[in-house]
Amino acid sequence: MKELICICCPMGCHLQVDDSDKKNIIVTGNTCPRGAKYAKDEVTCPKRVVTSVAAVDGGEINMVSVKTSDSIPKDKMFDALKLLDNISVPAPVEIGQVIVKDVLGLGVDFVATKSVSKQR
Amino acid sequence: MINKNLVIIGGGPAGLAAAKSAYDAGERDIVILERQSELGGILNQCIHNGFGLHTFKEELTGPEYAQRYIVEVQKRNIEYKLDTTVLSISNDKIVTAVNEADGLIKYAAKAIIVACGCRERPRGGINVAGSRCAGIFSAGTAQKLINIDGYMPGKEVVILGSGDIGLIMARRMTFEGAKVKAVVELMPYSSGLNRNIVQCLKDFDIPLLFSHTVVDIKGEGRVSSVVIAQVDERLNPIMSTAQEIKCDTLLLSIGLVPEKELAEKAGVKVSPITGGAIVDESMMTSVEGIFECGNVLHVHDLVDFVSKESEDAGASAAKYIKDGAKSEAKVSIVGADGVRYVVPHYLSKTASLDKLQLKMRVANVFKNKRLVAVLDGEEILSKKKQIVTPGEMESIILTAEQIKKIQSGEKLTLCLKD
Ligand SMILES: Cc1cc2nc3c(=O)[nH]c(=O)nc-3n(C[C@H](O)[C@H](O)[C@H](O)COP(=O)(O)OP(=O)(O)OC[C@H]3O[C@@H](n4cnc5c(N)ncnc54)[C@H](O)[C@@H]3O)c2cc1C
Ligand code: SF4
Numbered sequence: 394m395k396e397l398i399c400i401c402c403p404m405g406c407h408l409q410v411d412d413s414d415k416k417n418i419i420v421t422g423n424t425c426p427r428g429a430k431y432a433k434d435e436v437t438c439p440k441r442v443v444t445s446v447a448a449v450d451g452g453e454i455n456m457v458s459v460k461t462s463d464s465i466p467k468d469k470m471f472d473a474l475k476l477l478d479n480i481s482v483p484a485p486v487e488i489g490q491v492i493v494k495d496v497l498g499l500g501v502d503f504v505a506t507k508s509v510s511k512q513r
Numbered sequence: 514m515i516n517k518n519l520v521i522i523g524g525g526p527a528g529l530a531a532a533k534s535a536y537d538a539g540e541r542d543i544v545i546l547e548r549q550s551e552l553g554g555i556l557n558q559c560i561h562n563g564f565g566l567h568t569f570k571e572e573l574t575g576p577e578y579a580q581r582y583i584v585e586v587q588k589r590n591i592e593y594k595l596d597t598t599v600l601s602i603s604n605d606k607i608v609t610a611v612n613e614a615d616g617l618i619k620y621a622a623k624a625i626i627v628a629c630g631c632r633e634r635p636r637g638g639i640n641v642a643g644s645r646c647a648g649i650f651s652a653g654t655a656q657k658l659i660n661i662d663g664y665m666p667g668k669e670v671v672i673l674g675s676g677d678i679g680l681i682m683a684r685r686m687t688f689e690g691a692k693v694k695a696v697v698e699l700m701p702y703s704s705g706l707n708r709n710i711v712q713c714l715k716d717f718d719i720p721l722l723f724s725h726t727v728v729d730i731k732g733e734g735r736v737s738s739v740v741i742a743q744v745d746e747r748l749n750p751i752m753s754t755a756q757e758i759k760c761d762t763l764l765l766s767i768g769l770v771p772e773k774e775l776a777e778k779a780g781v782k783v784s785p786i787t788g789g790a791i792v793d794e795s796m797m798t799s800v801e802g803i804f805e806c807g808n809v810l811h812v813h814d815l816v817d818f819v820s821k822e823s824e825d826a827g828a829s830a831a832k833y834i835k836d837g838a839k840s841e842a843k844v845s846i847v848g849a850d851g852v853r854y855v856v857p858h859y860l861s862k863t864a865s866l867d868k869l870q871l872k873m874r875v876a877n878v879f880k881n882k883r884l885v886a887v888l889d890g891e892e893i894l895s896k897k898k899q900i901v902t903p904g905e906m907e908s909i910i911l912t913a914e915q916i917k918k919i920q921s922g923e924k925l926t927l928c929l930k931d
Pocket of ligand 1 (some may be wrong): 524546548563629815
């Protein structure tokens, strides 16, 4: 039995999830069906889009913001973030530009979420 | 003195959306004045995702959302000046600004849109005793240091305040290798979004302590610990519950206050509740030709609503430049019984509108209530609400028919009923 808070709307229902039978996960405490779907995804494979920054070399500002192009498993977040630690992207950087390709072999890239021009 | 039809102060999401829609309503003589060196406002440092669900039906990061509007402004060749700070505006609509290249600039404007956002409440805004040492930051300052400048403010962190900025920063500091020891919230509830509590705290087992506050800050030179304690119903600390937490950094996320001073000095009437101007349905303030929108008007939690409101302000300003204003009778719109405020504060009796969004905040967490609109004693509209919280702005969209009816009355009251 797991306890979750549904994040799909401001009600924030407290959900109880019985996942002892992976093929028949039972959700209670939800006020609407969205809560049940959320809970099932959350106990089978919780995923998150990860956002952070990477250093820019010779840019107008020091850092460029990045995100994973799709959500990745929650337990891979910190390993993914480590890939950003020791890189330095040469300016200019274009929004959408791939910063780290195929993060941890997950088929997802880190892409820039803003443009950074060269230092004037 | 430069003549300009429309001067927009602030190049954040509010200023950008206002410029775009003023242009689309036919106005061509526009300038945006922005004191930072790039357009986009606070969104540039909000690198997390979750923006734009309403407007674009996808989850964008802050900079990506800003970029969508920057592109629209550039496509229309709307003039903007960066690194330019507005010093004052007057009630006859003279805008005085300064930048390095031009020195002092004066614009004689036909209309002004004030879209300069809000700032964080500083340490003086709360009563925390203790030493004045380094290591105390507002959450937004820490956000800018990490996300724009690439500088990490500390390693062991306590955050006071569980609004969205505090929650987002708990995750951000954790991602950058810091240990967030606790988020401390004075109230028995969070004013932040549930999804942020789950994704920013629960994901990382960061404790959230409700009804607690920081009572002392210790350290010489740099923060070495903070003392926290539980509070009673009247929010007074119960000293017997005090505990010391070792940390080198305290982040304050204790609320935002509108940058109201510019408009106020021009004679604009300010609401003591929102801290922003008192406006009618066109977002015009008490001074003819001066409009306000975005976070300077009232603090929004969703940027989508900022964009929408500002588009309305831009279109109204363009219309005002063309047609002038008609001084006319107005219906006043107020909040009562649990509704703290409603924006706009007035509705002109002759305005012809096909819809109107009323935005409001409640004073507390309420369950199973009805949000009711009462026109001069008669209930004209009611909306069931399973839950309302001070952290989430409520809104009602009025239809043309309802607007007509309201225009025949004197006073519209929004309140919560069983
Ligand atoms: C930390 C944080 C997290 C957020 N998270 C979310 C989220 O997840 N989802 C969401 O939808 N919304 C979120 N928001 C809300 C959203 O970002 C704001 O509502 C929005 O940015 C407000 O837009 P604005 O244009 O009114 O203000 P701002 O973005 O603050 O822009 C105001 C601009 O005016 C300029 N300015 C001010 N004074 C002057 C002057 N005197 N002269 C010239 N220029 C001036 C400033 O430099 C600034 O660029 C968040 C906000 C913050 C602070
Ligand atoms: S279960 Fe439904 S009602 Fe409850 S929080 Fe989730 S989405 Fe909202």
